[in-house]
Amino acid sequence: MELNDRNPWQRKAARAWGILCLAVCLPVGSEARNVCLSTPNTSLVLDVEQGEEPKYVYYGRSLSPLDVENIGYVRNCDQPAYPAYGLDCPYEAAFAVRHSDGNLSTQLEVCAMEEKDTGEARTLSIRMKDKVYDFYVTLYYKAYRDVDIIEAWSSFRNEEKGEVVLGQFASAYLPVRRGDVWLSRLYGAWANEARLVQEPLRPGMEVIQNKDGVRNSHTAHAEVMFSLDGRPQEDNGRVIGAALCYGGNYKLRVNTDESEYHHFFAGINEDRSSWHLGRGEDFTTPPLALTFSSEGLGQASRNFHRWGRKYKLAHGDRERKILLNSWEGVYFKINEEGMEAMMSDIAAMGGELFVMDDGWFGGKYSRNSDKTSLGDWVTDRRKLPGGVGKLLREAEKRGIKFGIWIEPEMTNTRSELYEKHPDWIVQAPGREPVTGRGGTQLVLDLSNPDVQDYVFGVVDGLMTKYPGIDYIKWDANMGILNHGSHYLEGNRQSHLYIAYHCGFEAVCRRIREKYPDLTLQACAQGGGRANYGVLPYFDEFWVSDNTDALQRIYMQWGTSYFFPAMAMASHISAAPNHQTFRTVPLKFRIDVAMSGRLGMEIQPKDMTEEEKEMCRRAIADYKTIRPVVQKGDLYRLLSPYEGLGAASLMYVSQDKAEAVFYWWKTEHFMNQHLPRVRMSGLDAEKNYRIRELNRIDNQPLPYEGKVVSGAFLMANGLELPYVHQVERNRKNAYSSRVIYLEDAGD
Numbered sequence: 189m190e191l192n193d194r195n196p197w198q199r200k201a202a203r204a205w206g207i208l209c210l211a212v213c214l215p216v217g218s219e220a221r222n223v224c225l226s227t228p229n230t231s232l233v234l235d236v237e238q239g240e241e242p243k244y245v246y247y248g249r250s251l252s253p254l255d256v257e258n259i260g261y262v263r264n265c266d267q268p269a270y271p272a273y274g275l276d277c278p279y280e281a282a283f284a285v286r287h288s289d290g291n292l293s294t295q296l297e298v299c300a301m302e303e304k305d306t307g308e309a310r311t312l313s314i315r316m317k318d319k320v321y322d323f324y325v326t327l328y329y330k331a332y333r334d335v336d337i338i339e340a341w342s343s344f345r346n347e348e349k350g351e352v353v354l355g356q357f358a359s360a361y362l363p364v365r366r367g368d369v370w371l372s373r374l375y376g377a378w379a380n381e382a383r384l385v386q387e388p389l390r391p392g393m394e395v396i397q398n399k400d401g402v403r404n405s406h407t408a409h410a411e412v413m414f415s416l417d418g419r420p421q422e423d424n425g426r427v428i429g430a431a432l433c434y435g436g437n438y439k440l441r442v443n444t445d446e447s448e449y450h451h452f453f454a455g456i457n458e459d460r461s462s463w464h465l466g467r468g469e470d471f472t473t474p475p476l477a478l479t480f481s482s483e484g485l486g487q488a489s490r491n492f493h494r495w496g497r498k499y500k501l502a503h504g505d506r507e508r509k510i511l512l513n514s515w516e517g518v519y520f521k522i523n524e525e526g527m528e529a530m531m532s533d534i535a536a537m538g539g540e541l542f543v544m545d546d547g548w549f550g551g552k553y554s555r556n557s558d559k560t561s562l563g564d565w566v567t568d569r570r571k572l573p574g575g576v577g578k579l580l581r582e583a584e585k586r587g588i589k590f591g592i593w594i595e596p597e598m599t600n601t602r603s604e605l606y607e608k609h610p611d612w613i614v615q616a617p618g619r620e621p622v623t624g625r626g627g628t629q630l631v632l633d634l635s636n637p638d639v640q641d642y643v644f645g646v647v648d649g650l651m652t653k654y655p656g657i658d659y660i661k662w663d664a665n666m667g668i669l670n671h672g673s674h675y676l677e678g679n680r681q682s683h684l685y686i687a688y689h690c691g692f693e694a695v696c697r698r699i700r701e702k703y704p705d706l707t708l709q710a711c712a713q714g715g716g717r718a719n720y721g722v723l724p725y726f727d728e729f730w731v732s733d734n735t736d737a738l739q740r741i742y743m744q745w746g747t748s749y750f751f752p753a754m755a756m757a758s759h760i761s762a763a764p765n766h767q768t769f770r771t772v773p774l775k776f777r778i779d780v781a782m783s784g785r786l787g788m789e790i791q792p793k794d795m796t797e798e799e800k801e802m803c804r805r806a807i808a809d810y811k812t813i814r815p816v817v818q819k820g821d822l823y824r825l826l827s828p829y830e831g832l833g834a835a836s837l838m839y840v841s842q843d844k845a846e847a848v849f850y851w852w853k854t855e856h857f858m859n860q861h862l863p864r865v866r867m868s869g870l871d872a873e874k875n876y877r878i879r880e881l882n883r884i885d886n887q888p889l890p891y892e893g894k895v896v897s898g899a900f901l902m903a904n905g906l907e908l909p910y911v912h913q914v915e916r917n918r919k920n921a922y923s924s925r926v927i928y929l930e931d932a933g934d
């Protein structure tokens with residue numbers, strides 16, 4: 189639609205949008221055209237004029253039609269919507285290209301605007317053209333009708349005579365007004381993923397980035413929150429949240445220069461990734477999901493969770509099964525008898541799924557360690573004489589489902605696949621490849637369509653042969669350590685990182701089209717694939733290879749800022765823990781695992797009958813609270829990062845009729861004074877019956893079975909004993925509570 193067609197645009201917009209509107213209005217006495225895009229509680233206003241560069245006017249709490257009309261007078265932001273490099277050179281740019289004749293400058297002006305209604309959302313696209321070159325940039329803003337998320341991204345089209353090279357290509361830019369703005373972000377490492385860090389934004393450049401090539405969330409995360417009113421608070425203050433929906437290398441930049449703004453840019457990491465766009469070609473960036481909350485970080489998280497469950501995660505409307513995964517129980521020592529015993533144990537404890545992890549495959553080479561066989565996805569009959577088919581039948585007999593581990597993007601130098609296709613690996617041409625895990629692992633080159641077909645074939649082959657497979661744990665234990673592709677042409681080697689992820693997504697799409705019901709877990713040496721780029725294809729992710737319950741409190745807390753509990757695989761494991769060697773009592777391990785997607789990562793045959801019974805009861809109770817944990821709203825109550833000796837959070841069902849409260853002591857000292865935790869998110873008018881789950885104390889809590897108002901619980905919380913009342917020989921340094929609240933009626 190051409191912008192000079194002003195009245196029809198306004199009329200059409202007003203008719204179509206009502207109060208959740210995309211309204212175009214014209215402040216009196218000005219030629220500015222403010223376009224307002226709204227979600228239930230937020231508004232984004234852009235100034236879009238034909239022949240001009242579009243500008244940001246406003247992003248925040250939703251505006252009334254009156255405010256939209258007059259924002260032209262009171263607005264204080266006139267930052268470009270998408271700063272292009274070349275005419276305001278000293279400033280950071282969202283976008284920089286080398287045009288076909290070598291010119292490095294770009295000047296964009298609006299040439300058209302369009303809206304598209306898909307029912308769930310309305311998408312505004314603003315098409316711009318370079319003033320001189322036949323080069324087009326389109327900005328997209330997709331506002332969801334029922335969740336407070338606006339996705340923003342960009343696309344480029346080259347109509348010049350020759351090739352254009354994209355050097356910088358952010359998905360989106362957002363100016364954040366300076367003041368006392370704090371940034372909350374996640375950082376970490378293998379076995380210590382998603383640690384929360386919160387700091388005020390200072391002058392200079394903050395860069396959060398990933399260059400792994402395959403996994404992108406071990407070290408830093410592509411999601412952030414800006415608290416606009418000082419030190420981040422859970423329930424108060426304005427917050428802008430941003431999550432880049434991309435599984436590959438990313439770069440988030442916050443530039444605090446001499447202006448009134450923190451300039452936030454988010455997109456694919458352009459380092460060693462310049463993209464050559466041939467004449468007539470397009471390139472589209474991944475979306476940046478934005479949310480705004482006027483009720484602190486907590487509401488911003490709930491906004492992400494609702495959107496995640498409804499629109500991003502695979503099967504976000506489905507409750508997840510309770511599973512036992514074989515890894516920490518047997519590692520590579522897979523055999524038929526062992527697998528069947530584990531299946532019997534999880535079935536007896538009430539679990540619903542058994543997953544056979546690494547070590548089940550290999551033809552010429554047996555997979556007895558991490559040094560061989562990736563790529564040879566045939567059942568190792570030396571270990572499993574009856575094959576996967578037999579295991580499926582055994583699972584069925586026990587009334588549970590069966591899942592299997594694969595790592596299809598990878599190979600080992602000792603594998604039949606590598607012997608057959610040495611040119612399928614990511615490798616710098618002419619160089620010996622640097623190897624990864626086990627000293628022999630290599631990454632397959634997913635930019636190559638033959639490799640894509642092969643990787644799809646791994647899943648397709650398994651599913652065709654064994655249609656009963658219910659769940660696949662898809663692992664990825666190596667990054668791109670060799671920049672090079674045998675498939676990409678010499679002058680396209682810089683496409684590798686991006687082409688890898690395009691290839692990966694293409695494979696995922698094919699899998700989802702053919703196997704829509706399959707449950708897929710994104711595992712990447714632990715939490716390397718916790719991002720909204722992969723979640724449309726995956727049901728959940730493995731938060732970390734570290735299953736230590738105490739450290740998991742910190743990691744799952746950080747993860748909860750952006751991802752809903754149903755996506756966080758959280759397993760009960762052995763004591764001493766296999767990563768930290770900490771001996772954490774089973775009660776505490778269960779109480780932590782039950783705050784996410786509950787599973788087990790343990791050898792049941794090493795458990796006592798009493799321990800199995802405890803897990804059996806916990807699994808039964810988890811089935812009761814599962815809808816609340818997995819589909820309810822999260823309220824974080826006491827952060828472990830505050831260092832106050834305890835951590836606490838709760839989930840509340842959408843109708844507020846049920847809630848589950850968790851409390852874990854994170855330190856243990858004598859005569860300690862822990863804060864009494866007030867609850868949140870309940871209905872003040874409702875009365876709730878209190879029931880403790882996983883009780884180990886000899887006496888119930890004094891308020892067990894009593895009914896208390898939501899108003900009281902939110903104003904005062906409950907007094908929790910600091911230690912468990914058990915026999916002296918059972919006492920230990922840990923203490924935790926899980927309390928289920930149910931509407932008791934009037």
Ligand code: DGJ
Pocket residue numbers: 515545546593663665711712713714730732733
């Ligand atoms: C790394 C994963 O994170 C673990 O859970 C396990 O599946 C191993 N890989 C298997 O090699």
